[in-house]
Amino acid sequence: MEWVNTVVQGVLLGGLYAMFATGLSLMFGIMRLVNIAHGDFIILGAYLGLVVVTTLGLSPLLSLIIVLPVMFMIGYVLQRVLLNRTLGTDILPPLLVTFGLSIILQNILLEVFSADTQKLPAGELGLSSITVTGDLSIGVLPLITFLVSVAVIGGLQFLFYRTELGRAFRATSDDQETVRLMGVGNSHIFGLAMAIAMAVVAVAGIFLALKTNFDPTIGPARLLYGFEAVIIGGLGSLWGTLVGGIILGVAQAIGAQIDPGWQILAGHLVFLIILIFRPRGLFPRSVD
Amino acid sequence: MNDKNKNHETIRQQEKSGVSRRGFLKLSGGLFAGAAIVSGFGAAPAFARQRTIKFGYVSPQTGPLAPFAEADSYILKGIREKLKNGITIGSRTYPVEIIVKDSQSNPNRAAEVASELILSDEVDLMLVSSTPETTNPVSDQCEINEVPCISTVAPWQPWYFTRGGDMSNGFQWTYHFFWGLEDVISTYTSMWESLSTNKVVAGLFPNDGDGNAWGDKERGFAPVLDKKGFRLVDPGRFQAMTDDFSAQLSAFKQAEAEILTGVVIPPDFTTFWSQAKQQGFRPKIASIGKGLLFPSAVESLGEAGHNLSTEVWWSPTHPFSSSLTGESSLELATGFTRSTGKQWTQPIGFVHALFELAVDIMQRVEALGEPDAVRDALLATDLDTVVGNVSWKNGPVKNVAKTPLVGGQWRLGGDFTYDLVITNNEGAPNIPIGSDMQTLG
Numbered sequence: 189m190e191w192v193n194t195v196v197q198g199v200l201l202g203g204l205y206a207m208f209a210t211g212l213s214l215m216f217g218i219m220r221l222v223n224i225a226h227g228d229f230i231i232l233g234a235y236l237g238l239v240v241v242t243t244l245g246l247s248p249l250l251s252l253i254i255v256l257p258v259m260f261m262i263g264y265v266l267q268r269v270l271l272n273r274t275l276g277t278d279i280l281p282p283l284l285v286t287f288g289l290s291i292i293l294q295n296i297l298l299e300v301f302s303a304d305t306q307k308l309p310a311g312e313l314g315l316s317s318i319t320v321t322g323d324l325s326i327g328v329l330p331l332i333t334f335l336v337s338v339a340v341i342g343g344l345q346f347l348f349y350r351t352e353l354g355r356a357f358r359a360t361s362d363d364q365e366t367v368r369l370m371g372v373g374n375s376h377i378f379g380l381a382m383a384i385a386m387a388v389v390a391v392a393g394i395f396l397a398l399k400t401n402f403d404p405t406i407g408p409a410r411l412l413y414g415f416e417a418v419i420i421g422g423l424g425s426l427w428g429t430l431v432g433g434i435i436l437g438v439a440q441a442i443g444a445q446i447d448p449g450w451q452i453l454a455g456h457l458v459f460l461i462i463l464i465f466r467p468r469g470l471f472p473r474s475v476d
Numbered sequence: 477m478n479d480k481n482k483n484h485e486t487i488r489q490q491e492k493s494g495v496s497r498r499g500f501l502k503l504s505g506g507l508f509a510g511a512a513i514v515s516g517f518g519a520a521p522a523f524a525r526q527r528t529i530k531f532g533y534v535s536p537q538t539g540p541l542a543p544f545a546e547a548d549s550y551i552l553k554g555i556r557e558k559l560k561n562g563i564t565i566g567s568r569t570y571p572v573e574i575i576v577k578d579s580q581s582n583p584n585r586a587a588e589v590a591s592e593l594i595l596s597d598e599v600d601l602m603l604v605s606s607t608p609e610t611t612n613p614v615s616d617q618c619e620i621n622e623v624p625c626i627s628t629v630a631p632w633q634p635w636y637f638t639r640g641g642d643m644s645n646g647f648q649w650t651y652h653f654f655w656g657l658e659d660v661i662s663t664y665t666s667m668w669e670s671l672s673t674n675k676v677v678a679g680l681f682p683n684d685g686d687g688n689a690w691g692d693k694e695r696g697f698a699p700v701l702d703k704k705g706f707r708l709v710d711p712g713r714f715q716a717m718t719d720d721f722s723a724q725l726s727a728f729k730q731a732e733a734e735i736l737t738g739v740v741i742p743p744d745f746t747t748f749w750s751q752a753k754q755q756g757f758r759p760k761i762a763s764i765g766k767g768l769l770f771p772s773a774v775e776s777l778g779e780a781g782h783n784l785s786t787e788v789w790w791s792p793t794h795p796f797s798s799s800l801t802g803e804s805s806l807e808l809a810t811g812f813t814r815s816t817g818k819q820w821t822q823p824i825g826f827v828h829a830l831f832e833l834a835v836d837i838m839q840r841v842e843a844l845g846e847p848d849a850v851r852d853a854l855l856a857t858d859l860d861t862v863v864g865n866v867s868w869k870n871g872p873v874k875n876v877a878k879t880p881l882v883g884g885q886w887r888l889g890g891d892f893t894y895d896l897v898i899t900n901n902e903g904a905p906n907i908p909i910g911s912d913m914q915t916l917g
Contacts, residue, residue, distance in 0.1 A: 189724050197722040204719065295538070303542030305742045307776030315753035315780065323726075399750070400719070401743040401776050405540050405581075409717050437720070444723035448714035449683060451723070457599035 189323040191445070196326060198441030199434050202417075203334030204399065206433025207392040208410055209417035210341060210426065212350035213387040217424035217473070218361045219275060219378050226299075226414060229386065233259055234402045235297060238306055246398030248308040248328075248398055255390045263386025285312075290408065297404035299431025325441040327355070333395045334445040340388055341406050341430050348426070357381055361424070372463075416459045422469025431470060478763045487536075514913050530564055531574045531834050532593030534604045534614045535827070539581025542771050544606035545630065547824040550812050552576065555831045557802055561840050571583045575599065579610045585611035587597065594621045600849055601837065603625070603830050606823060608634040608685055615639060615650040622874050624850045625832055626649045628826045632656045632876045635697075646874040649847070650852060653833075653866050654826070657689055659881040659903055660787050664763045666902040667785055667883045668706070668735050668911045673760050675706045677697045678728040680738025680748065683713035686766060695738070706742060716741055718763045725755050734755075739765035742773035749777055760915040761785065763883070771819045774886045774894045781886055781894055783916050788884040788898055789852045789861050790825030794907055800832045805862055829861040864904075882902030885914065 208230065217219045223229075236258055240251040274281040312327055317325040336467045348354035359367045368374055396402065396410065417436050421428030436455045443454020460468065533552075535545040552574060562569045575597050577589035586609070593599045594617060602625035604614040611627035616639060620627035627635060627650065635652050668677070681691035690696050691710060700709045711724050711733040725748075728736070736759040740748070745767035752758070763785040768774055774781040792809035803811065808828060809820035833854075839854040858867040868877045883900035890897075897910040 192725065194722055197720055201720045212810075245598070298538055298542065300518065303540075303546060304772040305543070305776060306772070307746060309778055310750070311778060314750050314778070315878040317756075317759040319756075325755050331752075384612075402771065403540065403716045406743065424779070441720055441722060444714065444718075444720065445726075449713040449721055451718055451720070 189321065191442075193324045194441045194445045195438055196324060197330070198438035199440065200326070200330035200334045200428075202434030203337035204392075204395060204411045204433070204435030205417045205436050206334070206430040207337045207340065207388070208393060209421070211346065211385040211389040211392065212414050213418045213421070213424065213426060214344070214381060214388070216418065218357050218381040220279070221271060221273075221275065222279070224283060224286040224411070225259070225293060225407075226389070227409065227411035228290045228293040229259075229389045229407075229408055230393045230396060231297065231402055231404065231407040232262075232293060233390040234308070234397035235301055235306070235393075236390070237308055237394045237397055238301075238399075239272060239309055247304070248310065248387035248394060252391065252394055252405045253306075255394065256387050258387040259390035260383045262388075263383035264379045266386075267382035272375050272378055273380065294404050294407065298300055301404060303403060303405075305400045305401040305403045306397070308394065308400045314398060329398060334397070336391065336395065337433075338430065340391060341426050344384070344388070345426050352447045353380065369388075377439070413455070416455065419469055420459055420462050421470035422466075424473035425469070425471040428473070429470060430470035479548045488571075489626060495507065503593040522631060527570055528888070529570045529838055529844070530597060530599040530601075531572070532590070532597060532599035532602045533574060533576045533832075534579055534586055534589055534593070534602070534610060535576075535577040535606050536581040536610050540580075541581040541609065542577075543772070543821070544581070544672070544823050545827075546576075546818075547821060548827060550815055551824065551831070552817075554801060554811070555828075559835065563804065563835060565839060565844060570681065573889055579614075581609065582854045583609050586610050586615050586813070587624075590614040590617035591621070592682060594623050595644045596617065597897035600845070600847075602832055603627075603834055605629045605830055606825055608638060610909045611635050611652070612639055613854070615647075615652075619647050621649050622649055622847055625845055625852055626830060626854070627652045628654050629823055631660070631686075632687075632878070633689060634871070635901060636876060637684065638872060641873065641875065643698070643873060645838055649851060651868055651875050651877070653829075653863075653879055655787075655789060655878055655881040656872065656876075657695070659691075659878070660765060661697055661916045662723060663699075663787055663881050663883040663900060663903050664737060664785075665700060665704055667763060667900045667913055668761055670900065671761060673734040675735070676731055676733040676734045676738055677706050677708045678724075678759065679708050679710040680709065680724060680740055680764075681713055682716045682738075682740055682744065684716055684847060686739045687713055687716075690765070706735075706803075707731075709737075716744060719747060721751050722755065723756050724748070725752055728759075729755070729757050734760045736762040737764065740768075742776070745773070746776055749780060758916070762916060763787075768886065770821055771886075771892060771894055771896075779888070783885050785885045785899065785913075785915050786896075788822065788882045788896060789879065790822045791896060791898060793898060793910060794825070794863070796860065796862050796864055798828060798832055799859055800828075800835055801878055803862070808862060817886055825863045829863040829866065832861045833859060833866060838857060840882055846851045882905060882907050884910075887911070 215223050236255045237251045240254045274285045317323040317327045319404050417432035421432030439458040440451050440455040444451035482765040538543045538668045559572045562571045579586035602618050604611050606629045608630045611630045681687040711727040792806040794805045797804040836859045837853045841849050843849040864879045866877045871877050881903050884896045886894045886899045887897050899913040901907050901909050
């Protein structure tokens with residue numbers, strides 16, 4: 189029973205990791221952009237949530253009504269004004285620019301919000317749980333996080349494979365030159381892709397802030413799991429990213445059950461093993 | 477400027493050009509006075525230039541450790557105001573310059589700025605505070621470069637042993653004042669003994685400097701707990717910034733632990749505590765080091781932070797006052813709240829005391845510009861500061877002076893969202909108790 193509990197907690201945690209990873213997966217899948225500042229944008233989303241919650245008195249989940257569109261706009265403008273200029277055959281400029289963004293974001297947040305550690309009030313939601321049996325209880329908040337994560341990925345999947353915009357995304361991802369010949373504007377498509385990625389980042393930020401503390405400098409620590417989940421799942425595959433997150437979460441939970449010192453290491457080891465045997469991840473979509 | 481001072485100026489210039497100070501002293505010997513007079517003729521403006529007393533201060537103003545340095549600018553403002561007329565040594569008054577550097581919470585950066593302060597600013601005394609990640613690299617630089625240094629806000633063991641100090645041989649130039657691991661252990665166990673429990677203790681120790689020290693089988697909690705009849709459940713070291721504690725929780729629940737202790741960072745404790753509530757682990761007492769230091773961390777727990785306990789090294793109710801400004805602990809804390817709108821934090825007292833010591837020491841220096849003289853003055857220190865008496869004569873090792881430690885609980889419903897109330901003073905009976913120890917709701 190102890191092991192069942194371990195695996196269940198790991199799966200739930202995997203939902204959060206998958207949410208961290210989805211934005212990265214989108215950016216890389218469509219624009220071949222590796223966003224080093226991804227973790228910091230998650231924290232930015234968390235702080236925006238904090239501002240909305242404290243000034244308007246909304247509940248943290250409702251704050252998404254405001255935070256989500258704001259992050260969407262930030263994403264679009266950022267891509268059009270800055271990131272589009274860095275994209276090209278060379279992979280280095282976007283890396284450097286987003287690395288710079290990471291440092292700038294951290295320091296702006298530090299300047300505005302001070303170094304104090306913050307958290308969004310989860311209230312009863314954060315503490316309550318559903319008891320299945322004596323040894324197995326499922327926290328309500330982790331469960332909601334997991335379900336939202338599945339819903340977000342399902343929604344994106346629909347957008348990508350069932351809509352015209354999705355077709356434009358996929359086409360741009362496959363062959364930029366030809367898409368331009370067909371009269372689709374790259375810059376605008378990229379802007380929209382980044383905007384959608386940032387909207388997902390906003391959701392991830394709010395759920396992170398409900399779960400634990402955040403401060404201006406904590407973002408990069410959240411980046412690594414995101415990268416790992418993306419790579420385990422296979423580049424460009426959204427469901428793969430969810431599977432990647434879950435594999436990572438379960439590996440950590442099982443590692444911890446053996447010995448707490450193995451928790452993080454177990455996740456990294458599974459990542460390495462998959463990298464060795466399936467270098468392109470479990471469900472790679474793009475062929476390049 | 478008298479001859480003596482001028483000599484030291486010369487020495488320092490030589491030092492820059494690569495000749496070691498000791499070697500130069502040996503070489504120059506008796507010729508030295510003559511040489512100084514000759515060079516004096518050529519550099520007339522040097523006579524007119526006022527000698528300035530320089531303090532270097534390193535703290536983590538940005539980065540993850542920044543909450544420790546949050547009160548720095550408030551404290552420095554007060555100190556600078558107090559020192560605007562300079563420090564008087566003997567009959568002469570010298571202007572004071574405090575050069576502040578940010579470690580960015582990074583040990584490498586801390587070492588770098590310390591070396592800048594030593595080599596280009598030529599500080600007379602180095603001051604450094606807040607966590608071994610800051611105090612250790614700065615102290616090491618001072619030890620190598622033979623500059624006196626006072627550090628604080630890090631338990632003395634990780635400052636002393638990690639830097640290679642042993643019981644018989646200490647350091648020449650670097651000195652520390654704070655409490656130690658033995659004080660936390662006795663404060664915590666004394667808090668636990670004041671309530672009735674089954675004496676089973678759940679230990680949450682991460683794989684970092686503090687966690688390894690607290691969880692150490694020989695020098696940590698384990699031997700003392702054994703002796704006092706407690707049973708420690710320690711599932712093992714975990715990596716900080718963990719998102720899932722179900723393994724630890726199942727071990728603690730199985731052992732039916734009623735006491736929780738550990739030394740964890742705030743995000744880890746929040747994750748643990750929410751998950752503990754979700755999975756039904758409800759200890760009667762939770763005493764946590766580091767993670768419950770700052771009010772913002774406790775506030776982030778919502779209502780679930782009530783009656784969590786931690787160690788208290790300084791509070792507005794400590795019956796001490798500043799030797800420099802005369803302010804009491806309470807005045808210092810309320811002054812901070814008035815000027816920033818924020819609740820007091822424990823580092824305030826210690827950073828203030830650091831400058832109290834610096835001023836007291838410089839006033840007693842017999843030859844300004846001579847590091848040996850500063851060090852001798854430091855060793856003779858016996859000062860009642862806002863954090864208690866500081867003297868390096870009766871420490872556990874020669875470089876360490878101990879300050880008192882008590883225990884407290886965070887309570888809802890006071891002046892701030894959470895107030896830290898002192899509930900155990902066995903380690904320092906002169907510090908008044910605010911309320912009796914209570915069990916968690």
